[in-house]
Amino acid sequence: MTDLFAISERLIDRGEGEAPPAPFDFTLTELFEGVARVNAFSLSIIFKTDEGLVVIDTGLKNGGPPIVEAIRRWSNDPFQTLIYTHGHLDHVGGSAAFLQDSKSNNHPPPMVIAHENVPKRFERYRLTNGYNMVINLRQTSQNPNRTFLGEGNDLFLDQSVVWPNITFSDHFSIKIGGLTFILHQAKGETDDHAWVWIPEKKTICPGDLFIWLFPNAGNPQKAQRYPVEWCQALRQMAGMGAEYFIPSHGWPIQGADRIRKACLETAEALDHLVGDTLEMMNRGCTLNEIIHTVKVDPKVLSRPFLRPLYDEPEFVVHNIWRLYGGWYDGNPANLKPARERDVAVEIAELAGGAESLASRALKTAEKGNLRLACHLIEMAALADPENKKVHGIRGEIYQQRRKEETSLMARAIFNQAEMDSKKISEEK
Numbered sequence: 001m002t003d004l005f006a007i008s009e010r011l012i013d014r015g016e017g018e019a020p021p022a023p024f025d026f027t028l029t030e031l032f033e034g035v036a037r038v039n040a041f042s043l044s045i046i047f048k049t050d051e052g053l054v055v056i057d058t059g060l061k062n063g064g065p066p067i068v069e070a071i072r073r074w075s076n077d078p079f080q081t082l083i084y085t086h087g088h089l090d091h092v093g094g095s096a097a098f099l100q101d102s103k104s105n106n107h108p109p110p111m112v113i114a115h116e117n118v119p120k121r122f123e124r125y126r127l128t129n130g131y132n133m134v135i136n137l138r139q140t141s142q143n144p145n146r147t148f149l150g151e152g153n154d155l156f157l158d159q160s161v162v163w164p165n166i167t168f169s170d171h172f173s174i175k176i177g178g179l180t181f182i183l184h185q186a187k188g189e190t191d192d193h194a195w196v197w198i199p200e201k202k203t204i205c206p207g208d209l210f211i212w213l214f215p216n217a218g219n220p221q222k223a224q225r226y227p228v229e230w231c232q233a234l235r236q237m238a239g240m241g242a243e244y245f246i247p248s249h250g251w252p253i254q255g256a257d258r259i260r261k262a263c264l265e266t267a268e269a270l271d272h273l274v275g276d277t278l279e280m281m282n283r284g285c286t287l288n289e290i291i292h293t294v295k296v297d298p299k300v301l302s303r304p305f306l307r308p309l310y311d312e313p314e315f316v317v318h319n320i321w322r323l324y325g326g327w328y329d330g331n332p333a334n335l336k337p338a339r340e341r342d343v344a345v346e347i348a349e350l351a352g353g354a355e356s357l358a359s360r361a362l363k364t365a366e367k368g369n370l371r372l373a374c375h376l377i378e379m380a381a382l383a384d385p386e387n388k389k390v391h392g393i394r395g396e397i398y399q400q401r402r403k404e405e406t407s408l409m410a411r412a413i414f415n416q417a418e419m420d421s422k423k424i425s426e427e428k
């Protein structure tokens with residue numbers, strides 16, 4: 001057993017603690033006979049078969065070449081097949097490097113298998129290129145490199161990404177060199193997800209249906225996610241009797257009981273959120289009432305694979321509302337709203353000006369009510385958008401807010417607001 005399994009064994013058996021961050025150093029580890037993974041932001045998982053290598057996920061664009069190099073130090077077999085667990089860039093971005101390798105070794109190009117919604121996602125990325133560039137910058141605002149995409153790129157979906165040449169809708173089963181790869185479609189994080197079952201190896205590759213963090217089912221800036229189907233997929237995986245579980249992020253897990261526990265506890269947490277949210281929706285509550293009422297037990301959130309460090313339950317509630325209810329939040333003023341700036345000017349005038357609204361926001365923040373403080377400071381800044389004093393306070397409030405949040409998604413958005421205001425307040 002490699003050390004990687006020891007990490008997950010310790011965490012799951014103890015049931016608490018934080019999973020250590022996985023290094024993105026492109027080292028290859030053979031997990032067991034003929035099965036390896038390469039460390040990267042999103043991993044590549046490689047199976048040796050009698051017909052060549054089958055690779056599940058290809059990493060980011062910049063990750064592709066070092067991942068291929070690492071694999072080549074382990075095996076010179078041709079890349080027979082690439083499987084995408086879904087079409088996110090960190091799973092498909094490195095695909096060109098695999099194709100390039102086949103070309104330079106005079107191997108036939110690999111088959112590329114993915115769910116039928118992966119090409120549709122790629123088309124959507126073209127349609128929303130600008131939006132995706134904006135949110136990508138915002139989401140990586142705390143990262144000094146500021147991008148997943150590589151320097152000087154103006155396309156979110158790089159031209160080099162290899163489109164699948166075999167797609168499927170529900171299930172897809174293929175035998176390659178003595179191993180069977182059974183792909184199960186599973187809406188969850190995305191509508192194009194598939195988890196892979198390799199019966200001869202008693203192995204599941206769940207893609208991002210298990211990420212060693214609270215499920216990314218709420219992402220505020222991204223397309224719809226599907227928590228109910230996500231639970232179903234987790235329960236189905238839990239029932240397979242798998243001995244090995246190799247997610248595309250974080251640590252691999254060995255042992256049927258451990259795998260079952262990790263999947264079922266994650267399903268239960270999501271199930272609970274869906275149930276409580278629907279119960280309030282069915283009583284006619286507003287979105288605002290629901291997000292202030294529905295919570296996940298902090299004990300559950302302290303599980304090493306359910307920490308809300310990337311996404312968080314409150315955002316999942318929004319997605320459940322959007323999925324079952326639509327975008328109207330239950331506040332009639334929001335149905336056909338005034339311009340935000342007009343509201344802000346009116347309130348600032350009532351408060352005696354944008355600066356006094358801003359100082360009230362600061363006092364509110366000092367008392368610890370950062371949610372309320374942010375509403376007040378947003379109105380102050382909208383009412384007087386060039387006011388350096390107002391932006392100075394806004395920057396301070398969002399800095400404080402960012403520090404108190406746990407999820408990367410919340411911190412990134414608040415960090416961007418802080419940076420925007422600091423820029424204005426520090427302008428000469």
Ligand SMILES: [Zn+2]
Nearest residue numbers: 042088090208
């Ligand atoms: Zn991913």
